[in-house]
Amino acid sequence: MKLHALRWAVSIATLAVATSVSADQxxxxxxxxxxxxxxxxxxxxxxxxxxxxxxxxxxxxxxxxxxxxxxxxxxxxxxxxxxxxxxxxxxxxxxxxxxxxxxxxxxxxxxxxxxxxxxSIQKMGVRADSGYKVLGDLAEKRVGAVKASSTLGMLQQTLPTAKVISYDDAPAAFMALVQGKVEGFGQSETLLRRWISKATDQKVNVIMPPMGQExxxxxxxxxxxxxxxxxxxxxxxxxxxxxxxxxxxxxxxxxxxxxxxxxxxxxxxxx
Missing domain, CATH: 3.40.190.10 (Periplasmic binding protein-like II)
Structure with a gap:
Protein backbone atom coordinates (compact mmCIF):
# COMPACT_ATOMS: atom_id res chain seq x y z
CA MET A 1 0.00 0.00 0.00
CA LYS A 2 2.82 2.34 0.95
CA LEU A 3 4.65 1.44 -2.27
CA HIS A 4 1.53 2.21 -4.32
CA ALA A 5 1.16 5.56 -2.56
CA LEU A 6 4.81 6.37 -3.20
CA ARG A 7 4.46 5.54 -6.90
CA TRP A 8 1.34 7.69 -7.10
CA ALA A 9 3.16 10.61 -5.47
CA VAL A 10 6.10 10.27 -7.88
CA SER A 11 3.73 10.17 -10.86
CA ILE A 12 1.96 13.33 -9.70
CA ALA A 13 5.28 15.12 -9.16
CA THR A 14 6.53 14.06 -12.60
CA LEU A 15 3.33 15.28 -14.23
CA ALA A 16 3.62 18.63 -12.43
CA VAL A 17 7.19 19.09 -13.65
CA ALA A 18 6.26 18.14 -17.21
CA THR A 19 3.29 20.52 -17.15
CA SER A 20 5.52 23.33 -15.90
CA VAL A 21 8.15 22.71 -18.57
CA SER A 22 5.59 22.56 -21.39
CA ALA A 23 3.51 25.52 -20.14
CA ASP A 24 1.81 27.53 -22.88
CA GLN A 25 3.88 30.65 -23.52
CA SER A 120 15.81 43.80 -46.40
CA ILE A 121 17.79 44.29 -49.60
CA GLN A 122 21.46 43.44 -49.06
CA LYS A 123 23.92 45.69 -50.91
CA MET A 124 27.62 46.57 -50.94
CA GLY A 125 29.10 49.90 -49.96
CA VAL A 126 32.46 51.07 -51.37
CA ARG A 127 34.55 54.21 -51.00
CA ALA A 128 33.60 56.72 -53.68
CA ASP A 129 37.25 57.14 -54.66
CA SER A 130 37.84 53.37 -55.03
CA GLY A 131 36.81 53.10 -58.66
CA TYR A 132 34.56 50.09 -57.96
CA LYS A 133 31.31 50.36 -59.93
CA VAL A 134 29.61 46.96 -59.73
CA LEU A 135 29.61 44.10 -57.26
CA GLY A 136 31.81 41.90 -59.45
CA ASP A 137 34.63 44.44 -59.18
CA LEU A 138 35.22 43.18 -55.63
CA ALA A 139 36.14 39.63 -56.64
CA GLU A 140 39.28 38.56 -54.72
CA LYS A 141 39.15 41.79 -52.67
CA ARG A 142 38.83 42.24 -48.90
CA VAL A 143 35.22 42.91 -47.92
CA GLY A 144 33.69 43.37 -44.51
CA ALA A 145 30.55 41.97 -42.89
CA VAL A 146 29.12 41.62 -39.39
CA LYS A 147 29.76 38.33 -37.57
CA ALA A 148 26.85 35.86 -37.61
CA SER A 149 24.90 38.05 -40.04
CA SER A 150 22.96 36.64 -42.97
CA THR A 151 25.06 38.91 -45.22
CA LEU A 152 27.96 36.49 -44.76
CA GLY A 153 26.11 33.70 -46.55
CA MET A 154 25.12 36.02 -49.39
CA LEU A 155 28.71 37.17 -49.79
CA GLN A 156 29.91 33.59 -50.10
CA GLN A 157 27.40 32.98 -52.88
CA THR A 158 27.78 36.22 -54.83
CA LEU A 159 31.50 36.86 -54.25
CA PRO A 160 32.98 33.41 -53.58
CA THR A 161 36.56 34.57 -54.25
CA ALA A 162 36.44 37.62 -51.99
CA LYS A 163 38.28 37.56 -48.67
CA VAL A 164 35.58 38.23 -46.09
CA ILE A 165 36.61 39.97 -42.87
CA SER A 166 34.11 39.62 -40.01
CA TYR A 167 33.54 42.38 -37.47
CA ASP A 168 31.73 42.36 -34.13
CA ASP A 169 29.26 45.04 -35.17
CA ALA A 170 28.25 47.30 -38.05
CA PRO A 171 29.98 50.48 -36.81
CA ALA A 172 33.32 48.65 -36.69
CA ALA A 173 32.82 47.19 -40.16
CA PHE A 174 31.83 50.54 -41.65
CA MET A 175 34.80 52.25 -40.01
CA ALA A 176 37.09 49.64 -41.55
CA LEU A 177 35.69 50.57 -44.96
CA VAL A 178 36.16 54.30 -44.37
CA GLN A 179 39.73 53.72 -43.20
CA GLY A 180 40.55 51.56 -46.22
CA LYS A 181 41.08 48.34 -44.26
CA VAL A 182 38.52 46.63 -46.51
CA GLU A 183 37.39 47.45 -50.04
CA GLY A 184 33.68 46.95 -49.41
CA PHE A 185 31.12 46.48 -46.65
CA GLY A 186 28.01 44.39 -47.19
CA GLN A 187 24.84 44.99 -45.18
CA SER A 188 21.16 45.76 -45.37
CA GLU A 189 20.77 48.77 -47.65
CA THR A 190 18.77 50.59 -44.99
CA LEU A 191 21.46 50.32 -42.35
CA LEU A 192 24.20 50.91 -44.90
CA ARG A 193 22.67 54.21 -45.97
CA ARG A 194 22.36 55.20 -42.33
CA TRP A 195 26.10 54.84 -41.82
CA ILE A 196 26.72 56.73 -45.06
CA SER A 197 24.57 59.63 -43.87
CA LYS A 198 26.74 59.93 -40.77
CA ALA A 199 30.07 59.75 -42.58
CA THR A 200 31.64 63.19 -42.94
CA ASP A 201 35.25 62.44 -43.85
CA GLN A 202 34.71 59.90 -46.60
CA LYS A 203 32.02 59.55 -49.26
CA VAL A 204 30.69 56.02 -49.71
CA ASN A 205 28.69 54.73 -52.67
CA VAL A 206 26.22 51.83 -52.79
CA ILE A 207 26.84 49.66 -55.84
CA MET A 208 24.71 47.23 -57.80
CA PRO A 209 23.54 44.57 -58.21
CA PRO A 210 22.21 43.61 -54.76
CA MET A 211 23.68 40.54 -53.08
CA GLY A 212 20.19 39.34 -52.33
CA GLN A 213 17.26 40.00 -50.07
CA GLU A 214 16.04 38.56 -46.80
Missing part, protein backbone atom coordinates in the same frame (compact mmCIF):
# COMPACT_ATOMS: atom_id res chain seq x y z
CA UNK A 26 0.86 32.67 -24.67
CA UNK A 27 -0.92 31.95 -21.39
CA UNK A 28 2.25 32.85 -19.47
CA UNK A 29 2.64 36.18 -21.26
CA UNK A 30 -0.98 37.11 -20.62
CA UNK A 31 -0.78 35.99 -17.01
CA UNK A 32 2.23 38.18 -16.25
CA UNK A 33 0.80 41.05 -18.32
CA UNK A 34 4.04 41.86 -20.16
CA UNK A 35 5.72 40.92 -23.41
CA UNK A 36 9.51 40.96 -23.02
CA UNK A 37 11.11 41.86 -26.34
CA UNK A 38 14.80 41.37 -27.02
CA UNK A 39 15.92 44.44 -28.97
CA UNK A 40 19.13 45.89 -30.32
CA UNK A 41 20.61 49.35 -29.89
CA UNK A 42 22.77 51.64 -32.04
CA UNK A 43 20.95 50.43 -35.16
CA UNK A 44 19.01 53.53 -36.13
CA UNK A 45 16.32 53.49 -37.53
CA UNK A 46 15.46 50.00 -36.24
CA UNK A 47 16.51 50.37 -32.60
CA UNK A 48 18.43 53.15 -30.87
CA UNK A 49 18.48 55.24 -27.71
CA UNK A 50 16.99 58.71 -28.01
CA UNK A 51 19.63 61.18 -26.80
CA UNK A 52 17.04 63.45 -25.17
CA UNK A 53 14.73 60.96 -23.45
CA UNK A 54 17.16 58.02 -23.11
CA UNK A 55 14.29 55.83 -24.31
CA UNK A 56 14.60 53.06 -26.89
CA UNK A 57 13.07 54.02 -30.23
CA UNK A 58 12.86 52.71 -33.78
CA UNK A 59 11.09 50.46 -36.25
CA UNK A 60 11.63 47.26 -34.24
CA UNK A 61 10.66 49.00 -31.00
CA UNK A 62 7.37 50.15 -32.50
CA UNK A 63 6.60 46.62 -33.69
CA UNK A 64 7.27 45.21 -30.23
CA UNK A 65 4.93 47.76 -28.68
CA UNK A 66 2.24 47.21 -31.29
CA UNK A 67 2.28 43.40 -30.96
CA UNK A 68 2.12 43.74 -27.17
CA UNK A 69 -0.88 46.04 -27.57
CA UNK A 70 -2.60 43.51 -29.84
CA UNK A 71 -2.00 40.81 -27.22
CA UNK A 72 -3.43 43.03 -24.51
CA UNK A 73 -0.23 43.28 -22.46
CA UNK A 74 2.47 45.86 -21.79
CA UNK A 75 5.77 45.83 -23.71
CA UNK A 76 9.04 45.40 -21.84
CA UNK A 77 12.25 46.11 -23.75
CA UNK A 78 15.45 44.23 -23.01
CA UNK A 79 18.54 45.40 -24.88
CA UNK A 80 20.69 42.47 -25.99
CA UNK A 81 23.81 42.06 -28.07
CA UNK A 82 23.84 40.82 -31.65
CA UNK A 83 25.39 37.45 -30.75
CA UNK A 84 23.11 36.95 -27.73
CA UNK A 85 19.83 37.16 -29.63
CA UNK A 86 19.09 33.46 -30.07
CA UNK A 87 20.55 32.35 -26.69
CA UNK A 88 18.46 34.97 -24.84
CA UNK A 89 15.33 33.72 -26.61
CA UNK A 90 16.06 30.00 -26.30
CA UNK A 91 16.84 30.29 -22.59
CA UNK A 92 13.58 32.10 -21.92
CA UNK A 93 15.00 35.46 -20.89
CA UNK A 94 12.93 37.21 -23.56
CA UNK A 95 9.55 36.29 -25.06
CA UNK A 96 10.39 37.28 -28.62
CA UNK A 97 13.07 38.99 -30.66
CA UNK A 98 12.43 42.25 -32.48
CA UNK A 99 16.07 42.54 -33.44
CA UNK A 100 16.81 42.86 -37.17
CA UNK A 101 16.53 39.08 -37.39
CA UNK A 102 16.85 37.98 -41.01
CA UNK A 103 15.62 34.50 -41.91
CA UNK A 104 18.24 31.83 -42.53
CA UNK A 105 17.85 28.06 -42.61
CA UNK A 106 20.47 27.72 -39.89
CA UNK A 107 18.58 30.03 -37.54
CA UNK A 108 15.27 28.36 -38.39
CA UNK A 109 16.66 25.11 -36.96
CA UNK A 110 17.07 26.84 -33.60
CA UNK A 111 14.04 29.14 -33.42
CA UNK A 112 10.71 29.84 -35.09
CA UNK A 113 9.93 32.99 -37.05
CA UNK A 114 6.81 35.07 -37.26
CA UNK A 115 5.54 36.24 -40.62
CA UNK A 116 7.83 38.78 -42.29
CA UNK A 117 7.41 42.34 -41.01
CA UNK A 118 10.30 43.75 -43.09
CA UNK A 119 12.17 42.77 -46.25
CA UNK A 215 12.80 38.56 -44.92
CA UNK A 216 12.93 39.66 -41.29
CA UNK A 217 10.67 37.99 -38.76
CA UNK A 218 10.13 38.29 -35.05
CA UNK A 219 12.10 35.53 -33.37
CA UNK A 220 9.99 33.02 -31.42
CA UNK A 221 10.82 29.97 -29.34
CA UNK A 222 10.12 26.62 -30.94
CA UNK A 223 7.16 24.44 -29.99
CA UNK A 224 4.91 27.33 -28.96
CA UNK A 225 2.17 27.12 -31.63
CA UNK A 226 -0.44 29.17 -29.77
CA UNK A 227 2.00 32.02 -29.21
CA UNK A 228 3.15 31.92 -32.85
CA UNK A 229 -0.45 32.07 -34.08
CA UNK A 230 -1.23 34.98 -31.74
CA UNK A 231 1.83 36.96 -32.90
CA UNK A 232 1.06 36.34 -36.56
CA UNK A 233 -2.56 37.32 -35.97
CA UNK A 234 -1.34 40.56 -34.38
CA UNK A 235 0.87 41.28 -37.40
CA UNK A 236 -2.00 40.54 -39.78
CA UNK A 237 -4.26 42.98 -37.96
CA UNK A 238 -1.54 45.63 -38.04
CA UNK A 239 -1.16 45.12 -41.80
CA UNK A 240 -4.92 45.32 -42.40
CA UNK A 241 -5.35 48.47 -40.31
CA UNK A 242 -2.42 50.25 -41.94
CA UNK A 243 -0.43 50.40 -38.70
CA UNK A 244 2.50 48.47 -40.18
CA UNK A 245 2.66 50.85 -43.14
CA UNK A 246 2.55 53.82 -40.76
CA UNK A 247 5.52 52.46 -38.79
CA UNK A 248 7.45 52.01 -42.04
CA UNK A 249 6.62 55.52 -43.20
CA UNK A 250 7.66 56.99 -39.86
CA UNK A 251 11.14 55.51 -39.89
CA UNK A 252 11.94 54.77 -43.53
CA UNK A 253 9.49 56.69 -45.69
CA UNK A 254 9.67 59.82 -47.81
CA UNK A 255 10.10 62.19 -44.87
CA UNK A 256 13.07 60.22 -43.50
CA UNK A 257 16.67 60.33 -44.68
CA UNK A 258 16.08 56.99 -46.42
CA UNK A 259 13.13 58.10 -48.59
CA UNK A 260 12.14 54.49 -49.23
CA UNK A 261 8.91 53.04 -50.63
CA UNK A 262 7.30 50.10 -48.86
CA UNK A 263 7.36 47.45 -51.57
CA UNK A 264 6.28 44.51 -49.39
CA UNK A 265 3.46 43.45 -47.13
CA UNK A 266 3.39 41.23 -44.07
CA UNK A 267 3.48 37.64 -45.33
CA UNK A 268 4.61 34.16 -44.33
CA UNK A 269 8.33 33.58 -44.78
CA UNK A 270 9.02 31.03 -47.50
CA UNK A 271 12.35 29.87 -48.89
Missing amino acids: LADVKAKGTLVCGVMTNLDPFAFTDSNTQQQMGYDIDFCKAVANQLGVKPELKVISFDARIPELSQGRVDLLAAVLGYTEARAKQIDYSDAYFV AWGLGLRKNEPAFRVAVNDALAKMEASGESAQIFERWLGKDSIFKMDREFKTRPITQ
Whole structure:
Protein backbone atom coordinates (compact mmCIF):
# COMPACT_ATOMS: atom_id res chain seq x y z
CA MET A 1 0.00 0.00 0.00
CA LYS A 2 2.82 2.34 0.95
CA LEU A 3 4.65 1.44 -2.27
CA HIS A 4 1.53 2.21 -4.32
CA ALA A 5 1.16 5.56 -2.56
CA LEU A 6 4.81 6.37 -3.20
CA ARG A 7 4.46 5.54 -6.90
CA TRP A 8 1.34 7.69 -7.10
CA ALA A 9 3.16 10.61 -5.47
CA VAL A 10 6.10 10.27 -7.88
CA SER A 11 3.73 10.17 -10.86
CA ILE A 12 1.96 13.33 -9.70
CA ALA A 13 5.28 15.12 -9.16
CA THR A 14 6.53 14.06 -12.60
CA LEU A 15 3.33 15.28 -14.23
CA ALA A 16 3.62 18.63 -12.43
CA VAL A 17 7.19 19.09 -13.65
CA ALA A 18 6.26 18.14 -17.21
CA THR A 19 3.29 20.52 -17.15
CA SER A 20 5.52 23.33 -15.90
CA VAL A 21 8.15 22.71 -18.57
CA SER A 22 5.59 22.56 -21.39
CA ALA A 23 3.51 25.52 -20.14
CA ASP A 24 1.81 27.53 -22.88
CA GLN A 25 3.88 30.65 -23.52
CA LEU A 26 0.86 32.67 -24.67
CA ALA A 27 -0.92 31.95 -21.39
CA ASP A 28 2.25 32.85 -19.47
CA VAL A 29 2.64 36.18 -21.26
CA LYS A 30 -0.98 37.11 -20.62
CA ALA A 31 -0.78 35.99 -17.01
CA LYS A 32 2.23 38.18 -16.25
CA GLY A 33 0.80 41.05 -18.32
CA THR A 34 4.04 41.86 -20.16
CA LEU A 35 5.72 40.92 -23.41
CA VAL A 36 9.51 40.96 -23.02
CA CYS A 37 11.11 41.86 -26.34
CA GLY A 38 14.80 41.37 -27.02
CA VAL A 39 15.92 44.44 -28.97
CA MET A 40 19.13 45.89 -30.32
CA THR A 41 20.61 49.35 -29.89
CA ASN A 42 22.77 51.64 -32.04
CA LEU A 43 20.95 50.43 -35.16
CA ASP A 44 19.01 53.53 -36.13
CA PRO A 45 16.32 53.49 -37.53
CA PHE A 46 15.46 50.00 -36.24
CA ALA A 47 16.51 50.37 -32.60
CA PHE A 48 18.43 53.15 -30.87
CA THR A 49 18.48 55.24 -27.71
CA ASP A 50 16.99 58.71 -28.01
CA SER A 51 19.63 61.18 -26.80
CA ASN A 52 17.04 63.45 -25.17
CA THR A 53 14.73 60.96 -23.45
CA GLN A 54 17.16 58.02 -23.11
CA GLN A 55 14.29 55.83 -24.31
CA GLN A 56 14.60 53.06 -26.89
CA MET A 57 13.07 54.02 -30.23
CA GLY A 58 12.86 52.71 -33.78
CA TYR A 59 11.09 50.46 -36.25
CA ASP A 60 11.63 47.26 -34.24
CA ILE A 61 10.66 49.00 -31.00
CA ASP A 62 7.37 50.15 -32.50
CA PHE A 63 6.60 46.62 -33.69
CA CYS A 64 7.27 45.21 -30.23
CA LYS A 65 4.93 47.76 -28.68
CA ALA A 66 2.24 47.21 -31.29
CA VAL A 67 2.28 43.40 -30.96
CA ALA A 68 2.12 43.74 -27.17
CA ASN A 69 -0.88 46.04 -27.57
CA GLN A 70 -2.60 43.51 -29.84
CA LEU A 71 -2.00 40.81 -27.22
CA GLY A 72 -3.43 43.03 -24.51
CA VAL A 73 -0.23 43.28 -22.46
CA LYS A 74 2.47 45.86 -21.79
CA PRO A 75 5.77 45.83 -23.71
CA GLU A 76 9.04 45.40 -21.84
CA LEU A 77 12.25 46.11 -23.75
CA LYS A 78 15.45 44.23 -23.01
CA VAL A 79 18.54 45.40 -24.88
CA ILE A 80 20.69 42.47 -25.99
CA SER A 81 23.81 42.06 -28.07
CA PHE A 82 23.84 40.82 -31.65
CA ASP A 83 25.39 37.45 -30.75
CA ALA A 84 23.11 36.95 -27.73
CA ARG A 85 19.83 37.16 -29.63
CA ILE A 86 19.09 33.46 -30.07
CA PRO A 87 20.55 32.35 -26.69
CA GLU A 88 18.46 34.97 -24.84
CA LEU A 89 15.33 33.72 -26.61
CA SER A 90 16.06 30.00 -26.30
CA GLN A 91 16.84 30.29 -22.59
CA GLY A 92 13.58 32.10 -21.92
CA ARG A 93 15.00 35.46 -20.89
CA VAL A 94 12.93 37.21 -23.56
CA ASP A 95 9.55 36.29 -25.06
CA LEU A 96 10.39 37.28 -28.62
CA LEU A 97 13.07 38.99 -30.66
CA ALA A 98 12.43 42.25 -32.48
CA ALA A 99 16.07 42.54 -33.44
CA VAL A 100 16.81 42.86 -37.17
CA LEU A 101 16.53 39.08 -37.39
CA GLY A 102 16.85 37.98 -41.01
CA TYR A 103 15.62 34.50 -41.91
CA THR A 104 18.24 31.83 -42.53
CA GLU A 105 17.85 28.06 -42.61
CA ALA A 106 20.47 27.72 -39.89
CA ARG A 107 18.58 30.03 -37.54
CA ALA A 108 15.27 28.36 -38.39
CA LYS A 109 16.66 25.11 -36.96
CA GLN A 110 17.07 26.84 -33.60
CA ILE A 111 14.04 29.14 -33.42
CA ASP A 112 10.71 29.84 -35.09
CA TYR A 113 9.93 32.99 -37.05
CA SER A 114 6.81 35.07 -37.26
CA ASP A 115 5.54 36.24 -40.62
CA ALA A 116 7.83 38.78 -42.29
CA TYR A 117 7.41 42.34 -41.01
CA PHE A 118 10.30 43.75 -43.09
CA VAL A 119 12.17 42.77 -46.25
CA SER A 120 15.81 43.80 -46.40
CA ILE A 121 17.79 44.29 -49.60
CA GLN A 122 21.46 43.44 -49.06
CA LYS A 123 23.92 45.69 -50.91
CA MET A 124 27.62 46.57 -50.94
CA GLY A 125 29.10 49.90 -49.96
CA VAL A 126 32.46 51.07 -51.37
CA ARG A 127 34.55 54.21 -51.00
CA ALA A 128 33.60 56.72 -53.68
CA ASP A 129 37.25 57.14 -54.66
CA SER A 130 37.84 53.37 -55.03
CA GLY A 131 36.81 53.10 -58.66
CA TYR A 132 34.56 50.09 -57.96
CA LYS A 133 31.31 50.36 -59.93
CA VAL A 134 29.61 46.96 -59.73
CA LEU A 135 29.61 44.10 -57.26
CA GLY A 136 31.81 41.90 -59.45
CA ASP A 137 34.63 44.44 -59.18
CA LEU A 138 35.22 43.18 -55.63
CA ALA A 139 36.14 39.63 -56.64
CA GLU A 140 39.28 38.56 -54.72
CA LYS A 141 39.15 41.79 -52.67
CA ARG A 142 38.83 42.24 -48.90
CA VAL A 143 35.22 42.91 -47.92
CA GLY A 144 33.69 43.37 -44.51
CA ALA A 145 30.55 41.97 -42.89
CA VAL A 146 29.12 41.62 -39.39
CA LYS A 147 29.76 38.33 -37.57
CA ALA A 148 26.85 35.86 -37.61
CA SER A 149 24.90 38.05 -40.04
CA SER A 150 22.96 36.64 -42.97
CA THR A 151 25.06 38.91 -45.22
CA LEU A 152 27.96 36.49 -44.76
CA GLY A 153 26.11 33.70 -46.55
CA MET A 154 25.12 36.02 -49.39
CA LEU A 155 28.71 37.17 -49.79
CA GLN A 156 29.91 33.59 -50.10
CA GLN A 157 27.40 32.98 -52.88
CA THR A 158 27.78 36.22 -54.83
CA LEU A 159 31.50 36.86 -54.25
CA PRO A 160 32.98 33.41 -53.58
CA THR A 161 36.56 34.57 -54.25
CA ALA A 162 36.44 37.62 -51.99
CA LYS A 163 38.28 37.56 -48.67
CA VAL A 164 35.58 38.23 -46.09
CA ILE A 165 36.61 39.97 -42.87
CA SER A 166 34.11 39.62 -40.01
CA TYR A 167 33.54 42.38 -37.47
CA ASP A 168 31.73 42.36 -34.13
CA ASP A 169 29.26 45.04 -35.17
CA ALA A 170 28.25 47.30 -38.05
CA PRO A 171 29.98 50.48 -36.81
CA ALA A 172 33.32 48.65 -36.69
CA ALA A 173 32.82 47.19 -40.16
CA PHE A 174 31.83 50.54 -41.65
CA MET A 175 34.80 52.25 -40.01
CA ALA A 176 37.09 49.64 -41.55
CA LEU A 177 35.69 50.57 -44.96
CA VAL A 178 36.16 54.30 -44.37
CA GLN A 179 39.73 53.72 -43.20
CA GLY A 180 40.55 51.56 -46.22
CA LYS A 181 41.08 48.34 -44.26
CA VAL A 182 38.52 46.63 -46.51
CA GLU A 183 37.39 47.45 -50.04
CA GLY A 184 33.68 46.95 -49.41
CA PHE A 185 31.12 46.48 -46.65
CA GLY A 186 28.01 44.39 -47.19
CA GLN A 187 24.84 44.99 -45.18
CA SER A 188 21.16 45.76 -45.37
CA GLU A 189 20.77 48.77 -47.65
CA THR A 190 18.77 50.59 -44.99
CA LEU A 191 21.46 50.32 -42.35
CA LEU A 192 24.20 50.91 -44.90
CA ARG A 193 22.67 54.21 -45.97
CA ARG A 194 22.36 55.20 -42.33
CA TRP A 195 26.10 54.84 -41.82
CA ILE A 196 26.72 56.73 -45.06
CA SER A 197 24.57 59.63 -43.87
CA LYS A 198 26.74 59.93 -40.77
CA ALA A 199 30.07 59.75 -42.58
CA THR A 200 31.64 63.19 -42.94
CA ASP A 201 35.25 62.44 -43.85
CA GLN A 202 34.71 59.90 -46.60
CA LYS A 203 32.02 59.55 -49.26
CA VAL A 204 30.69 56.02 -49.71
CA ASN A 205 28.69 54.73 -52.67
CA VAL A 206 26.22 51.83 -52.79
CA ILE A 207 26.84 49.66 -55.84
CA MET A 208 24.71 47.23 -57.80
CA PRO A 209 23.54 44.57 -58.21
CA PRO A 210 22.21 43.61 -54.76
CA MET A 211 23.68 40.54 -53.08
CA GLY A 212 20.19 39.34 -52.33
CA GLN A 213 17.26 40.00 -50.07
CA GLU A 214 16.04 38.56 -46.80
CA ALA A 215 12.80 38.56 -44.92
CA TRP A 216 12.93 39.66 -41.29
CA GLY A 217 10.67 37.99 -38.76
CA LEU A 218 10.13 38.29 -35.05
CA GLY A 219 12.10 35.53 -33.37
CA LEU A 220 9.99 33.02 -31.42
CA ARG A 221 10.82 29.97 -29.34
CA LYS A 222 10.12 26.62 -30.94
CA ASN A 223 7.16 24.44 -29.99
CA GLU A 224 4.91 27.33 -28.96
CA PRO A 225 2.17 27.12 -31.63
CA ALA A 226 -0.44 29.17 -29.77
CA PHE A 227 2.00 32.02 -29.21
CA ARG A 228 3.15 31.92 -32.85
CA VAL A 229 -0.45 32.07 -34.08
CA ALA A 230 -1.23 34.98 -31.74
CA VAL A 231 1.83 36.96 -32.90
CA ASN A 232 1.06 36.34 -36.56
CA ASP A 233 -2.56 37.32 -35.97
CA ALA A 234 -1.34 40.56 -34.38
CA LEU A 235 0.87 41.28 -37.40
CA ALA A 236 -2.00 40.54 -39.78
CA LYS A 237 -4.26 42.98 -37.96
CA MET A 238 -1.54 45.63 -38.04
CA GLU A 239 -1.16 45.12 -41.80
CA ALA A 240 -4.92 45.32 -42.40
CA SER A 241 -5.35 48.47 -40.31
CA GLY A 242 -2.42 50.25 -41.94
CA GLU A 243 -0.43 50.40 -38.70
CA SER A 244 2.50 48.47 -40.18
CA ALA A 245 2.66 50.85 -43.14
CA GLN A 246 2.55 53.82 -40.76
CA ILE A 247 5.52 52.46 -38.79
CA PHE A 248 7.45 52.01 -42.04
CA GLU A 249 6.62 55.52 -43.20
CA ARG A 250 7.66 56.99 -39.86
CA TRP A 251 11.14 55.51 -39.89
CA LEU A 252 11.94 54.77 -43.53
CA GLY A 253 9.49 56.69 -45.69
CA LYS A 254 9.67 59.82 -47.81
CA ASP A 255 10.10 62.19 -44.87
CA SER A 256 13.07 60.22 -43.50
CA ILE A 257 16.67 60.33 -44.68
CA PHE A 258 16.08 56.99 -46.42
CA LYS A 259 13.13 58.10 -48.59
CA MET A 260 12.14 54.49 -49.23
CA ASP A 261 8.91 53.04 -50.63
CA ARG A 262 7.30 50.10 -48.86
CA GLU A 263 7.36 47.45 -51.57
CA PHE A 264 6.28 44.51 -49.39
CA LYS A 265 3.46 43.45 -47.13
CA THR A 266 3.39 41.23 -44.07
CA ARG A 267 3.48 37.64 -45.33
CA PRO A 268 4.61 34.16 -44.33
CA ILE A 269 8.33 33.58 -44.78
CA THR A 270 9.02 31.03 -47.50
CA GLN A 271 12.35 29.87 -48.89
